[in-house]
Amino acid sequence: RKEVEQDPGPFNVPEGATVAFNCTYSNSASQSFFWYRQDCRKEPKLLMSVYSSGNEDGRFTAQLNRASQYISLLIRDSKLSDSATYLCVVNRGSNYGQNFVFGPGTRLSVLP
Amino acid sequence: GAVVSQHPSWVICKSGTSVKIECRSLDFQATTMFWYRQFPKQSLMLMATSNEGSKATYEQGVEKDKFLINHASLTLSTLTVTSAHPEDSSFYICSARDWGGAETQYFGPGTRLLVL
Numbered sequence: 001r002k003e004v005e006q007d008p009g010p011f012n013v014p015e016g017a018t019v020a021f022n023c024t025y026s027n028s029a030s031q032s033f034f035w036y037r038q039d040c041r042k043e044p045k046l047l048m049s050v051y052s053s054g055n056e057d058g059r060f061t062a063q064l065n066r067a068s069q070y071i072s073l074l075i076r077d078s079k080l081s082d083s084a085t086y087l088c089v090v091n092r093g094s095n096y097g098q099n100f101v102f103g104p105g106t107r108l109s110v111l112p
Numbered sequence: 113g114a115v116v117s118q119h120p121s122w123v124i125c126k127s128g129t130s131v132k133i134e135c136r137s138l139d140f141q142a143t144t145m146f147w148y149r150q151f152p153k154q155s156l157m158l159m160a161t162s163n164e165g166s167k168a169t170y171e172q173g174v175e176k177d178k179f180l181i182n183h184a185s186l187t188l189s190t191l192t193v194t195s196a197h198p199e200d201s202s203f204y205i206c207s208a209r210d211w212g213g214a215e216t217q218y219f220g221p222g223t224r225l226l227v228l
Binding site: 034041042043044045046049050087099100102103104105 | 146148154155156157158161162203205207216217218219220222224
């Protein structure tokens with residue numbers, strides 16, 4: 001089993017739709033969590049950090065459930081420019097040299 | 113956000129040659145830099161953690177003698193792929209964590225390596 005798993009995708013949705021991505025992680029010692037987006041042939045870019053209390057940034061809402069080791073990302077009113085691969089990223093923490101583990105990504109295509 | 117650059121952005125080389133990739137943090141000091149590799153349609157895989165002034169820490173399965181890492185200053189880390197072979201063709205991406213210890217990593221734009 002992979003350390004970080006995500007919905008396999010791809011997700012093809014019309015403009016304006018609401019889409020939700022799910023992510024699970026297996027290392028209970030993981031300390032921090034992020035969503036990154038990666039456009040084709042580009043580097044990943046931070047979308048948002050994920051906190052236990054949940055956090056929102058405009059059309060994007062992230063949730064973390066430590067008990068279930070589950071992370072989610074909700075995109076409302078999706079735009080064409082949201083088309084990308086969304087990466088769930090888990091920081092293993094100091095015992096592991098504080099390095100990131102990337103999920104396989106879920107590709108989103110927003111259609112006109 | 114912080115800026116990380118990589119050079120070159122793409123490389124085409126013959127099998128058996130060595131390729132050096134530079135990663136620079138442009139507006140902050142990075143005590144720790146990370147090197148990742150990404151094959152087509154796959155996610156990023158951490159290769160090694162590069163610490164300024166000390167030896168890099170390699171992930172399991174990554175040959176340290178093949179992927180030489182040097183982190184000589186707080187703004188520069190280099191990855192050298194020695195005696196590259198076609199199976200080393202990949203997208204190599206570095207990231208840097210800032211001196212302040214923030215958890216966020218800032219990624220360079222990546223280097224595409226094609227070994228013929």
